[in-house]
Amino acid sequence: MTGIRHQPIAPTRMKCLAPGAGIDAHRHDDHQIVYASRGVLAVTTDAGSWVAPANRAIWIPAGAPHAHRAHGRLELHTVGLPATDNPLALEYPTVLKVSPLLRELILAYTRDTEAGDSPQRARLRAVLLDQLHISPQQPLHLPAPTTRRLSALCDVLHADPADNRTLAALGRQVGASDRTLSRLFHAELGMTFSQWRTQLRLYHALVLLAEDTPVTTVAHLCGWSSASAFIDVFRRAFGHTPGSFRNQAASARSWKGEAFSGEG
Structure with a gap:
């Protein structure tokens, strides 16, 4: 990543991003949890992309350069954690499953920032950290290739996931x-060609669903042989059907909040 801004403190707040809006590459001295209660959030680093719908959050460790991109109208919640507090002991971005309790904790903590360091807020933060500690990690990382031939192949599939x-x-x-390519997929990306292509298709599927594309059309555009095959893979990856996710994205588009972009 080039032109990386340094933002010492990772803010705790809620903000809104319009569809397609982004936050340019930057880094924090603090750890950060980023969570989209509406829309789909993509976080990109030199190592690849992490994507998270509303039942997933992304852990970004202190010092990791990253950029944000909104797919669909995004309600973004960010929780800054001092570098001395690392409940996950992770040194790389990671997607975490968000339980209903963790979701409500994140929403409450990011919307009540005026309370400062009150005892009530400290207790809320302590429970939030406990829930983060037990949140399962999810394999929603799309790693980025580095060698010329593998990059060329991945670019072909990015252009046409089908x-x-x-x-x-x-x-x-x-x-x-x-x-040679099979060896490079294992060595550079840590997965097989088939696994990477499935991750890529799920990534594109989330983006299309956030834009209210019909499920059958998404299945076709992303290369599944049928809508039922797509629904099966999607449900196993995200825990719910693409239809329910699309309905959530559609309701988010009716939201009338102010959309803006800035540093994250």
């Missing part, structure tokens, strides 16, 4: 054998 060609056929386009 491209169903085999690794061998894609390799002929970028000038590498399927054996």
